[in-house]
Amino acid sequence: MKRIAQTPRPDWPARLESIGFHFHSLDENDVPQPVDQHTFVYWREDIAYAFSEEEVENLYAAALELNRLCLAAVEHVIERDLFVRLGIGTRAGAWIRESWERDDPTLYGRFDLTIGADGQPKMYEYNADTPTSIIEASLAQWFWKEDVRPGDDQFNSLHESLIARWRWLRDHYRDAPLLHFACMYDSQEDVCNTEYLMDTAVQAGWPVKLINMQDIGNDGNGRFVDLQGQPIELMFKLFPWEWMMSSAFGDELLKDRCRWIEPPWKAVLSNKGILPILWELFPDHPNLLEASFHEAHFSRRPYVKKPLLSREGANVTLVTPDGRRIETGGDYGSEGFVYQAFAPAPQFGDRYVTLGAWIVDDAPAGLCVREQAGLVATNTSNFVPHYFTRG
Numbered sequence: 001m002k003r004i005a006q007t008p009r010p011d012w013p014a015r016l017e018s019i020g021f022h023f024h025s026l027d028e029n030d031v032p033q034p035v036d037q038h039t040f041v042y043w044r045e046d047i048a049y050a051f052s053e054e055e056v057e058n059l060y061a062a063a064l065e066l067n068r069l070c071l072a073a074v075e076h077v078i079e080r081d082l083f084v085r086l087g088i089g090t091r092a093g094a095w096i097r098e099s100w101e102r103d104d105p106t107l108y109g110r111f112d113l114t115i116g117a118d119g120q121p122k123m124y125e126y127n128a129d130t131p132t133s134i135i136e137a138s139l140a141q142w143f144w145k146e147d148v149r150p151g152d153d154q155f156n157s158l159h160e161s162l163i164a165r166w167r168w169l170r171d172h173y174r175d176a177p178l179l180h181f182a183c184m185y186d187s188q189e190d191v192c193n194t195e196y197l198m199d200t201a202v203q204a205g206w207p208v209k210l211i212n213m214q215d216i217g218n219d220g221n222g223r224f225v226d227l228q229g230q231p232i233e234l235m236f237k238l239f240p241w242e243w244m245m246s247s248a249f250g251d252e253l254l255k256d257r258c259r260w261i262e263p264p265w266k267a268v269l270s271n272k273g274i275l276p277i278l279w280e281l282f283p284d285h286p287n288l289l290e291a292s293f294h295e296a297h298f299s300r301r302p303y304v305k306k307p308l309l310s311r312e313g314a315n316v317t318l319v320t321p322d323g324r325r326i327e328t329g330g331d332y333g334s335e336g337f338v339y340q341a342f343a344p345a346p347q348f349g350d351r352y353v354t355l356g357a358w359i360v361d362d363a364p365a366g367l368c369v370r371e372q373a374g375l376v377a378t379n380t381s382n383f384v385p386h387y388f389t390r391g
Contacts, residue, residue: 001115002050003348008037009147012045019139020196023189028380030188043136044382045144049353049369051388056155056367059113062121062287063357063364066111069285070126071362073278074100074268085293086273087308087335092245095254096264104263105172106361107165107197107236108134110368112377113355114345120286121355122343123278125306128269129262130238132189133383134158135196137358137368141385152387155367159200161360166204168361173259176234178207180226183238185212194238201236213239222255234259241267242309242335272306272338290341302342307332313378318342328376344375354381 009015013035016024024043025035033041040046051059077083078100083093110131112124138158145154173179181198183190198208209226216232217225224232235258237244244253245267253264268274275291282288292298295305298319305317307330314330320342345352354377358366372381 001055001346001353003351003353004048004050006046006048006148008040008045009144010037015143015147016043016140019135019143020192020199021135021140022192024136024140026188028378040382042383043140044384045148047384048144048149049384049386051155051367051386053388053390056388058119059121059155059355059357059367060364062113063111063359066123066126066287066357067109067359067362067364069278069282069288070128070269070274073274073281074265076281077268077274077277078265082277085277086268086271088267088271091254092267095256096267098256099264104259104265105169105261106263106266107169107261108162108365109262109266109269109359111357111359113357114343115355116286116343118286121357122289123275123287124289124340124343124354125272125275126269127356129266130240130270131358132193132238133356133368133370134193134358136383137356137366138162139196141368141383144385145387149387152389154385154387156365158358158360158366161363161365162197162200163204165361166201166206169261170205173234176259178209178230178233180232180235181208181210181237182213182216182235184214190238194236197236197238213237216249218249218252220252222252222257224249224252224258232258234261236261240309240311241270272308272310273336275306275338275340289343292339295337295339298339298341304340304342305337306340307337308335313376316376318375326375328378345377352377 025033025041027033078097109128111126113121116122142156181194183194201208211226215227276293278288279291302319302321307315310332313328315332316328318326345354351371352375353371356368369384369386370377370381371384
């Protein structure tokens with residue numbers, strides 16, 4: 001893996017906006033910033049990451065294996081009723097079990113990875129419920145490659161894989177007259193990501209409707225409706241399960257009148273409590289980092305403390321090999337913590353790199369690269385395109 005300087009396309013903002021990627025220059029407060037050939041706020045194309053074909057094959061194999069391990073971990077949690085370890089209540093646990101036993105299908109997910117000293121990809125965590133950066137990973141970096149490095153390749157079949165999966169879901173839910181898509185309209189990033197996924201569903205033959213999460217109503221009998229009073233029978237929601245379960249309509253969810261993408265059982269994998277469970281099931285696996293529910297497990301060794309449900313690197317504490325404590329702010333932590341072996345991201349100059357391996361229909365479908373000045377990937381990390389050369 002190499003960090004390579006690139007010449008930005010002179011019209012790069014317009015190129016990105018033409019595919020629906022409108023948040024390329026939002027800052028951490030979602031405020032658009034001025035851009036030019038030398039200023040990149042979120043997306044940057046003055047550099048790119050180059051991989052060898054062998055490295056890409058290794059990342060593909062690791063993502064495939066991690067998906068297998070994660071599905072086995074869900075089965076383990078459900079069979080042994082371990083929901084309390086994840087902070088999930090009894091009623092919600094029973095609802096998740098029904099979803100798993102019904103084999104509710106999934107759409108996608110993203111593993112966040114580092115590269116260990118042994119050269120193997122290691123799993124930081126699994127964004128299994130509401131992974132974003134999909135439009136930049138799928139379309140934006142692909143069109144960048146076609147414009148800038150047309151002779152090279154890219155680990156990226158996301159667009160085609162999503163359409164194929166939606167087509168399969170269309171057959172699976174053949175009785176659903178309409179597929180609703182929902183997100184929070186006050187987040188431009190969420191809207192753009194949701195609209196992109198909605199477009200891939202349309203290409204697969206779905207009739208669709210986009211609504212604001214805040215506009216979803218309920219009839220008191222577990223039936224959700226949109227603003228026009230139309231029943232919501234099947235919905236993709238870019239909104240975390242834990243927020244839905246703790247909302248005013250949390251009890252209505254458990255009446256199980258609606259089908260969801262992602263399904264309820266994905267709440268197990270989006271919970272960082274799955275990390276120590278994976279380590280218990282598969283100790284010393286080359287693609288896992290040692291993890292525990294107990295801080296004392298690491299004794300005097302360096303480790304990372306993570307809330308069960310945090311997002312965008314919030315409320316993370318790193319205890320480094322030299323004894324420093326690095327903490328990020330946020331509003332998470334009351335739900336409990338897990339502890340994971342310290343494994344710094346690959347470093348290039350003053351930048352640290354987190355790799356994201358996408359899963360669609362249980363198969364690896366793409367790679368994304370984010371970099372930042374600190375050790376923890378956050379919502380201020382930059383998205384950077386990648387490529388590889390065959391042979």
